[in-house]
Amino acid sequence: AEVKKIAVIAGDGIGPEVVAEAEKVLKRTEELFGYRFETEHALFGGIAIDEKGTPLPEETLAVCRKADAVLLGAVGGPKWDNNPKELRPETGLLGIRKALGLFSNLRPAVVFDCLKDASTLKPEVLEGTDLMVVRELTGGIYFGEKYRRDTDQGQEAVDTCAYNVSEVERIVRQAFEIAQKRRKKLASVDKANVLETSRLWREVVNRVAPEYPDVELEHVLVDNCAMQLLRRPSSFDVIVTENMFGDILSDEAAMLTGSIGMLSSASLGEGSFGLYEPVHGSAPDIAGQNLANPIATILSVALMFRMTFGYADAADAIERAVADVLNAGHRTGDIAVDKSKAIGTVAMGDLIVAAM
Amino acid sequence: AEVKKIAVIAGDGIGPEVVAEAEKVLKRTEELFGYRFETEHALFGGIAIDEKGTPLPEETLAVCRKADAVLLGAVGGPKWDNNPKELRPETGLLGIRKALGLFSNLRPAVVFDCLKDASTLKPEVLEGTDLMVVRELTGGIYFGEKYRRDTDQGQEAVDTCAYNVSEVERIVRQAFEIAQKRRKKLASVDKANVLETSRLWREVVNRVAPEYPDVELEHVLVDNCAMQLLRRPSSFDVIVTENMFGDILSDEAAMLTGSIGMLSSASLGEGSFGLYEPVHGSAPDIAGQNLANPIATILSVALMFRMTFGYADAADAIERAVADVLNAGHRTGDIAVDKSKAIGTVAMGDLIVAAM
Numbered sequence: 001a002e003v004k005k006i007a008v009i010a011g012d013g014i015g016p017e018v019v020a021e022a023e024k025v026l027k028r029t030e031e032l033f034g035y036r037f038e039t040e041h042a043l044f045g046g047i048a049i050d051e052k053g054t055p056l057p058e059e060t061l062a063v064c065r066k067a068d069a070v071l072l073g074a075v076g077g078p079k080w081d082n083n084p085k086e087l088r089p090e091t092g093l094l095g096i097r098k099a100l101g102l103f104s105n106l107r108p109a110v111v112f113d114c115l116k117d118a119s120t121l122k123p124e125v126l127e128g129t130d131l132m133v134v135r136e137l138t139g140g141i142y143f144g145e146k147y148r149r150d151t152d153q154g155q156e157a158v159d160t161c162a163y164n165v166s167e168v169e170r171i172v173r174q175a176f177e178i179a180q181k182r183r184k185k186l187a188s189v190d191k192a193n194v195l196e197t198s199r200l201w202r203e204v205v206n207r208v209a210p211e212y213p214d215v216e217l218e219h220v221l222v223d224n225c226a227m228q229l230l231r232r233p234s235s236f237d238v239i240v241t242e243n244m245f246g247d248i249l250s251d252e253a254a255m256l257t258g259s260i261g262m263l264s265s266a267s268l269g270e271g272s273f274g275l276y277e278p279v280h281g282s283a284p285d286i287a288g289q290n291l292a293n294p295i296a297t298i299l300s301v302a303l304m305f306r307m308t309f310g311y312a313d314a315a316d317a318i319e320r321a322v323a324d325v326l327n328a329g330h331r332t333g334d335i336a337v338d339k340s341k342a343i344g345t346v347a348m349g350d351l352i353v354a355a356m
Numbered sequence: 357a358e359v360k361k362i363a364v365i366a367g368d369g370i371g372p373e374v375v376a377e378a379e380k381v382l383k384r385t386e387e388l389f390g391y392r393f394e395t396e397h398a399l400f401g402g403i404a405i406d407e408k409g410t411p412l413p414e415e416t417l418a419v420c421r422k423a424d425a426v427l428l429g430a431v432g433g434p435k436w437d438n439n440p441k442e443l444r445p446e447t448g449l450l451g452i453r454k455a456l457g458l459f460s461n462l463r464p465a466v467v468f469d470c471l472k473d474a475s476t477l478k479p480e481v482l483e484g485t486d487l488m489v490v491r492e493l494t495g496g497i498y499f500g501e502k503y504r505r506d507t508d509q510g511q512e513a514v515d516t517c518a519y520n521v522s523e524v525e526r527i528v529r530q531a532f533e534i535a536q537k538r539r540k541k542l543a544s545v546d547k548a549n550v551l552e553t554s555r556l557w558r559e560v561v562n563r564v565a566p567e568y569p570d571v572e573l574e575h576v577l578v579d580n581c582a583m584q585l586l587r588r589p590s591s592f593d594v595i596v597t598e599n600m601f602g603d604i605l606s607d608e609a610a611m612l613t614g615s616i617g618m619l620s621s622a623s624l625g626e627g628s629f630g631l632y633e634p635v636h637g638s639a640p641d642i643a644g645q646n647l648a649n650p651i652a653t654i655l656s657v658a659l660m661f662r663m664t665f666g667y668a669d670a671a672d673a674i675e676r677a678v679a680d681v682l683n684a685g686h687r688t689g690d691i692a693v694d695k696s697k698a699i700g701t702v703a704m705g706d707l708i709v710a711a712m
């Protein structure tokens with residue numbers, strides 16, 4: 001098989017630990033399916049600040065650009081929280097999204113059977129919840145002009161939120177296409193009763209909608225969406241929205257599943273290239289203690305196989321192995337009911353590899 | 357007693373029905389406590405568009421300006437949803453907030469005992485939830501410059517989010533003061549890892565915090581807050597945030613209590629003047645059918661008594677009457693378990709008045 005190049009960014013906190021388990025899965029996939037991967041590690045986030053003086057070194061970008069896909073662990077931690085902006089891990093995260101043109105962030109929020117009770121929502125409300133937030137990732141208020149200026153009322157800070165037609169159109173089309181492959185329902189979330197960017201957004205959605213006649217479209221105001229996610233989570237299929245709303249709603253959606261330690265995400269650009277990472281953060285409090293749950297990162301590999309490489313067989317094998325290990329009762333601390341029986345990061349990775 | 361002037365804005369949908377019940381409560385308060393109210397009705401929202409050609413007629417503003425407080429039912433409905441911006445009810449809502457200088461929106465989210473099971477959250481998670489969202493209401497992206505321009509990528513829409521130090525300081529101080537009268541915990545919500553306005557916000561919070569040493573302060577990122585509201589709702593006391601985040605989070609918080617049909621809100625400016633309204637909307641689907649729950653509007657009157665007039669005795673009487681009527685088992689359709697036993701808007705109002 002053709003060699004696929006994967007840039008591996010372990011990052012900070014539990015990042016290196018969970019990524020190490022995912023790399024075992026890559027290796028096992030080569031053995032089982034004959035696919036071939038070439039991994040190259042790169043520094044990013046806090047560790048890159050410490051070692052290179054910048055969260056996103058040029059070499060790291062170069063490694064990503066040469067690769068077919070990127071696997072990212074997690075970045076950030078209290079150590080860098082009070083740094084000036086250019087020396088913060090988040091700045092690297094925004095930078096890599098922009099530099100690699102990753103305009104679309106897919107965050108599936110599903111309920112894992114074995115974690116049904118982990119949610120704070122009633123099981124009967126959660127029943128059947130399986131939604132995907134498609135978040136615009138390189139536009140809006142995240143990337144608009146920002147500045148301070150002096151006024152009579154003291155200093156003023158300004159953020160600018162801008163969207164143009166093509167930025168909206170490409171993400172909206174992608175969301176329609178994803179909906180076509182799922183339950184054919186799309187909720188477009190905006191604040192069109194207040195924001196000009198939302199009015200443009202809604203115009204574009206309405207203009208392209210007739211090209212996807214098989215998809216049932218609803219427009220939902222962002223405040224109402226925050227409520228409906230709680231009231232009727234299972235009624236959503238695909239939710240598409242702009243960057244800032246997507247940040248908030250995808251976290252709300254992930255949390256309500258109770259399965260946040262298990263959720264993976266993909267950030268995509270124009271072609272098949274993608275960056276894959278767990279939804280959870282760097283969890284500095286448990287870093288380096290073999291306590292982290294590697295499943296979200298391992299499932300990110302499965303997502304990469306499916307979306308970037310088209311290796312559905314290997315993706316299936318990984319997902320099935322994860323399900324088997326969970327069904328056999330194995331749990332890391334975050335998802336264990338009886339914490340005394342919890343297994344470590346490495347043991348969980350080994351079990352999944354063995355179950356493939 | 358001094359005559360208190362109340363501007364009454366019934367608005368659209370169920371607005372007139374719920375406001376009518378609240379007015380009975382005003383009248384009963386006069387009889388019981390000797391307070392004196394003078395009410396003046398004014399057109400606002402959809403009905404004002406229909407009758408006056410604008411959602412916020414000058415006369416309405418004049419009536420509000422002469423008054424000591426405003427009681428608002430609800431505005432909006434599908435009839436006006438596709439109107440141009442100047443002819444939409446929401447535009448009136450933003451206009452009245454700005455014109456009356458109502459920079460602070462208080463939305464308590466509490467769980468009513470009789471509605472414990474109405475929430476989609478597990479009762480044990482909800483237990484003890486009693487929080488207040490303090491939302492900045494006249495700044496940020498809601499009121500910043502908005503425009504379109506042509507670019508190579510098609511039309512571009514722009515919204516501007518701006519905050520100056522004094523806008524942030526006044527709302528933050530108010531939130532600290534509210535926290536001092538409650539459980540002395542304040543969560544300031546921002547997106548300081550991305551937004552310049554959030555960085556200014558956080559600086560101001562940190563600068564004034566030492567003046568409120570009895571209040572325990574935490575900074576929470578907005579995406580994390582959307583998650584923590586689900587995970588540990590009862591751990592929050594007061595949440596203070598900017599306009600757009602407050603819109604989303606206050607709706608999420610209200611919905612998770614399961615009591616949204618019972619929640620009242622206050623919008624305040626510099627002095628004691630305030631605008632009081634239920635958190636719920638105009639519910640056009642059930643309008644004019646004597647089906648609406650008037651309790652949130654009646655409790656908005658109690659909030660007005662407490663916050664604007666200092667009539668704690670009358671506020672207590674109203675709140676106690678509502679509790680008594682609910683404890684006696686009376687329910688409107690929205691909160692009834694057995695819908696066949698539900699009573700109407702007018703009957704609920706009458707029972708509460710009788711119980712005062």
Ligand SMILES: CC(C)[C@H](C(=O)O)[C@@H](O)C(=O)O
Nearest residue numbers: 090091093094247549550579
């Ligand atoms: C760390 C932060 C800049 C980032 C974002 O807001 O996009 C994170 O919350 C995320 O959702 O990936």
Ligand SMILES: CC(C)[C@H](C(=O)O)[C@@H](O)C(=O)O
Nearest residue numbers: 193194223446447449450603
């Ligand atoms: C109707 C709309 C403009 C308004 C807002 O966003 O402020 C509403 O959602 C609210 O929260 O009062």
